Amino acid sequence: xxxxxxxxxxxxxxxxxxxxxxxxxxxxxxxxxxxxxxxxxxxxxxxxxxxxxxxxxxxxxxxxxxxxxxxxxxxxxxxxxxxxxxxxxxxxxxxxxxxxxxxxxxxxxxxxxxxxxxxxxxxxxxxxxxxxxxxxxxxxxxxxxxxxxxxxxxxxxxxxxxxxxxxxxxxxxxxxxxxxxxxxxxxxxxxxxxxxxxxxxxxxxxxxxxxxxxxxxxxxxxxxxxxxxxxxxxxxxxxxxxxxxxxxxxxxxxxxxxxxxxxxxxxxxxxxx
Amino acid sequence: xxxxxxxxxxxxxxxxxxxxxxxxxxxxxxxxxxxxxxxxxxxxxxxxxxxxxxxxxxxxxxxxxxxxxxxxxxxxxxxxxxxxxxxxxxxxxxxxxxxxxxxxxxxxxxxxxxxxxxxxxxxxxxxxxxxxxxxxxxxxxxxxxxxxxxxxxxxxxxxxxxxxxxxxxxxxxxxxxxxxxxxxxxxxxxxxxxxxxxxxxxxxxxxxxxxxxxxxxxxxxxxxxxxxxxxxxxxxxxxxxxxxxxxxxxxxxxxxxxxxxxxxxxxxxxxxxxxxxxxxxxxxxxxxxxxxxxxxxxxxxxxxxxxxxx
Numbered sequence: 001x002x003x004x005x006x007x008x009x010x011x012x013x014x015x016x017x018x019x020x021x022x023x024x025x026x027x028x029x030x031x032x033x034x035x036x037x038x039x040x041x042x043x044x045x046x047x048x049x050x051x052x053x054x055x056x057x058x059x060x061x062x063x064x065x066x067x068x069x070x071x072x073x074x075x076x077x078x079x080x081x082x083x084x085x086x087x088x089x090x091x092x093x094x095x096x097x098x099x100x101x102x103x104x105x106x107x108x109x110x111x112x113x114x115x116x117x118x119x120x121x122x123x124x125x126x127x128x129x130x131x132x133x134x135x136x137x138x139x140x141x142x143x144x145x146x147x148x149x150x151x152x153x154x155x156x157x158x159x160x161x162x163x164x165x166x167x168x169x170x171x172x173x174x175x176x177x178x179x180x181x182x183x184x185x186x187x188x189x190x191x192x193x194x195x196x197x198x199x200x201x202x203x204x205x206x207x208x209x210x211x212x213x214x215x216x217x218x219x220x221x222x223x224x225x226x227x228x229x230x231x232x233x234x235x236x237x238x239x240x241x242x243x244x245x246x247x248x249x250x251x252x253x254x255x256x257x258x259x260x261x262x263x264x265x266x267x268x269x270x271x272x273x
Numbered sequence: 274x275x276x277x278x279x280x281x282x283x284x285x286x287x288x289x290x291x292x293x294x295x296x297x298x299x300x301x302x303x304x305x306x307x308x309x310x311x312x313x314x315x316x317x318x319x320x321x322x323x324x325x326x327x328x329x330x331x332x333x334x335x336x337x338x339x340x341x342x343x344x345x346x347x348x349x350x351x352x353x354x355x356x357x358x359x360x361x362x363x364x365x366x367x368x369x370x371x372x373x374x375x376x377x378x379x380x381x382x383x384x385x386x387x388x389x390x391x392x393x394x395x396x397x398x399x400x401x402x403x404x405x406x407x408x409x410x411x412x413x414x415x416x417x418x419x420x421x422x423x424x425x426x427x428x429x430x431x432x433x434x435x436x437x438x439x440x441x442x443x444x445x446x447x448x449x450x451x452x453x454x455x456x457x458x459x460x461x462x463x464x465x466x467x468x469x470x471x472x473x474x475x476x477x478x479x480x481x482x483x484x485x486x487x488x489x490x491x492x493x494x495x496x497x498x499x500x501x502x503x504x505x506x507x508x509x510x511x512x513x514x515x516x517x518x519x520x521x522x523x524x525x526x527x528x529x530x531x532x533x534x535x536x537x538x539x540x541x542x543x544x545x546x547x548x549x550x551x552x553x554x555x556x557x558x559x560x561x562x563x564x565x566x567x568x569x570x571x572x573x574x575x576x577x578x579x580x581x582x583x
Binding site for chain 2: 157
């Protein structure tokens with residue numbers, strides 16, 4: 001589908017941010033800051049003309065896939081799916097409530113548009129590779145985009161998938177690392193240092209791009225370039241800020257896995273506009 | 274009983290055969306295809322065969338992804354490695370999304386012999402049963418393994434198939450009346466029921482012969498499906514024969530013995546004895562010697578049966 005012009009895309013990103021904050025504050029739990037860092041990436045995918053999808057046919061075989069491997073950013077995925085038309089925007093208010101398909105982490109059996117049930121970190125890239133190879137066997141030119149947290153790539157399974165994707169020349173597989181620099185208990189540099197990150201992916205045989213993950217133009221350009229990679233899979237390391245752009249309104253440097261209070265949410269929504 | 278092929282070999286041949294009929298079957302391997310016998314499929318359908326290396330986590334999640342895209346993936350590795358190394362992936366990439374992935378654990382039990390305890394899957398059935406949405410099948414011989422592979426292909430939900438390394442006696446001369454979740458009554462008797470699966474089915478039949486020589490009439494059930502369990506067959510056995518001996522090549526915790534005892538307790542409590550690995554790892558040695566040392570022979574079933582009958 002055709003992408004929105006840049007100004008409307010920026011407005012869409014603001015809408016997703018409002019949904020993330022409102023839905024998690026209303027739920028009283030969740031991971032708003034881990035969702036906020038990847039808003040531009042997801043906005044560009046769903047509304048920038050990158051992903052090929054049809055909300056009326058969520059399992060349409062030639063579709064592209066978006067797999068949220070960092071499943072705790074579910075509020076971001078739900079906001080995008082609602083805005084894309086998979087379900088009414090009003091349903092976002094039921095996040096994490098008993099009986100709601102908008103569970104704490106994505107559950108593909110309960111919500112159309114969810115491609116993988118994630119939440120146990122490290123599995124999304126392998127699942128994405130399975131989709132990519134199956135689509136290729138069936139003769140579809142589908143692309144599979146997998147969003148990984150940077151802390152998530154502590155997991156050894158990610159590197160198993162990284163090697164496999166090169167073996168199978170899965171050039172229809174695109175990984176995006178939300179490089180916000182923090183994981184649950186602290187900076188990635190202290191918990192388990194990932195650097196030098198881009199050279200690692202390069203050494204494993206991937207096409208690597210590093211961008212400012214909050215600059216929509218850079219995000220779009222990188223996604224377009226990755227989508228036409230030939231012979232090898234692509235990774236985009238999106239340098240982001242956790243909780244962007246409202247982190248300074250919160251009480252801790254690494255505000256993780258907690259919703260904003262009503263007062264904080266009010267300030268945050270005013271900032272976002 | 275005539276010795277047939279191993280259940281792993283029967284699995285590999287059956288899968289290659291089904292590959293011709295089902296173009297959407299894909300097979301994933303953790304670099305053990307010459308052991309699990311997925312090599313037969315690999316030779317015939319190389320474009321649908323994926324050896325992902327010694328990386329069970331990626332193996333399982335990739336299969337989950339392929340199922341999500343509409344394929345019928347089968348993946349195989351040693352029971353010990355696929356169940357224990359990739360349990361979280363089985364849980365989140367297969368069981369929770371209820372993906373049509375068939376998981377095959379070969380070299381199950383202690384009858385693999387000399388390679389020793391690190392290679393022996395002794396807790397795989399318990400682990401598989403603990404996963405919601407999973408069907409769990411442990412076939413006895415070559416013909417019933419063929420039948421199991423066919424039946425599981427038609428089942429579009431997750432399943433675990435347990436196969437073994439050694440050649441095993443042929444239990445079924447004719448194609449077995451195999452239906453998932455339905456025990457097969459191999460012999461009738463009124464004094465007690467022997468319930469077994471895997472290579473212990475042949476041992477149970479031998480034990481029944483021996484008991485008959487002492488005037489004891491044993492019913493024998495091949496309980497090839499551990500989950501969903503044929504509770505009706507267990508209830509009938511308990512009601513009609515009053516005593517049960519359960520035999521399996523698996524740790525005594527959480528396998529066939531546990532689920533059958535649970536069903537009997539619910540429907541018709543009767544005295545039960547368990548022939549299984551007694552909460553221990555085994556060791557290296559010839560398969561027959563190991564089965565004897567660790568109490569998994571027809572003689573062990575006879576002894577438990579006689580102790581039940583007082």
